[in-house]
Amino acid sequence: MAEELERGHVFFCYRPRVDVGRARGPADVQRFYMIVRPDRRAVFRRIIIGRKRLPDPRAHERTWGLVDLVTGDPERLEDELDPRQYRTKTRGPRTEPPGRPAGEGIYAIVRHVNHTHLAYGLELPASPGPVQRDLDIAREASFVVMVKNPDVGPPTGLGPRGSRKPAYPPRLRAEFSGRRFIELDPPELLDHPGAEIVLVGAALDVGRELGITFDPEHETPESAAFFSELGLERDVHPLAPLLTGDWA
Template identity: 30%
Template structure:
């Protein structure tokens, strides 16, 4: 966010500190004496626990090896990274229909829009195949449904999941779910619907941070993308809220992000900071997106020190990544929907197809 906005926030009245709820003391109870285990039972229990730990460790190692072998991410192949690139990666846009609405026919039918970020190494190029599961996915929720498109659009968003695996995302995000209510009976939460895929970069101009993206899928935007504010190239100013200040009543979360001490110390008395990659690694982190109608030029403007070294022009750097992703996704699978799900290690069958029209 621009400095003037930060100063204005600092002059405003200090919000209430986050209140910590203390657990009530336990009720006094009669101590229950457990039956003492025999030596044989104790040895068998230890053996079972050791076997379970070994299996879990082996499974995790196999998953990590498989993800590494399948990944199209090739670190160390892009040495000339512009200094204002804080992070880059793959971005996906999803929507979820309101309860019992499987196929939204208008923006009003959308319950929420989501941004899924999969960071990759800054010096990496993209080859053929899926990106692999590095278990570093971040799911960001947009309660406003639409993306901000101009400077007057200032939308609060929040990190719903961080360091998530594809397996976790399939269970807790992509899939729909049924639940029971006392008054309305069975209600259905629809599956998430893809509306776009591409590449992104988190950049800094010194006083502000920007989230810039370039779309790969769909190749031609439809009414769904236009209605949601998704462009072929887009950019936002992005700032992180100090969790020690209470936000608006309609934008408060039940829990605060568990930022480490070094992040909290950076805020000092400021209400906002330019976002950094580490901020996005904590669930419940609240972020402010401000639309930029000028496109990606400001977010990818070369810094002065770029001219004194061999670093690539920031806009050309991101465009090159977008071209690599375009070629990669074209050869992943048949339909554009299948390519997106293949990238997330999910089968397209049973999931909604890419939506381009309302």
């Protein structure tokens, strides 16, 4: 049986490429994010996921993740997903489209034997569609998760802040003890922007593998945590990916 270290809500969202009015598939995705909020702490951690999709558990794929934003203010997080306009010298004004919610559910970070897992169960959309299939957001899945020692090797460069090292306090820095990677224990390792993780696809049947259950609630568009917890503005962010699983 696994030892549960943390549980909370997980949110998946993507932002289309600049000046893309409507994303029609993965080729139109600029960034893919996973946001985790623990139940017992008022903190949101936004993680950029490499490859712009989750790793496939069936193929035991691996991909990088970068914690790029940590905040206790949901309004700030929501603002970060809003559309932006900026001007370039060569192309003039450009528009960065608003983020699209692509799924929400429950997650758990657990210790299993000698490693840690991040597992989740999806609550919305009720019936996963093309968006979830293309981004490998399964109805439930687990990943072995490791944290990279910021003092060993170059940063992954997943974002403009990819070279920023996490400001771990001495207590957490001591966890590495010269190792290149460590388990995600304690989960507070994710509380520091610049933290880099590796996700390795492990299993699609979380209960069978880890012995834990999520009992996802039957969320509705009215009760979705994207709106009640993050305060997502319905008139700004296209909701089809979250509600019907269709690209937008």
